[in-house]
Amino acid sequence: MPVSRTGRPPVQRAPRRPAPPPQRENPVVRLHTRLRRAWDRPLTAYYLILGGSSLITVLGLVMVYSASQITALQLSLPGSYFFRKQALAALIGAGCCCSPCGCR
Secondary structure, three states: OOOOOOOOOOOOOOOOOOOOOOOOOOHHHHHHHHHHHHHOOOOHHHHHHHHHHHHHHHHHHHHHHHHHHHHHHHOOOOOOHHHHHHHHHHHHHHHHHOOOOOOO
């Protein structure tokens, strides 16, 4: 048996085994984890309110356009007359709501 420089016998090491392949996480579990982390962020509630109100506004404008186009044409107005009025009102309302003037 060979002797090391220190005079002690060499340590017998176990042969190396290959590392096990990394376990793949279930995609559903990974998606759930990502959604949970996104939901726990501090601004999530604001984004939900902003997104919901924007969606309702857009759907309302589409409904105004589809419901009032015939009426506008019967009154000899452009087909998008009432839609443009409502869109302008929505823009003015959003501008007043988001203005930094401090008038709240």
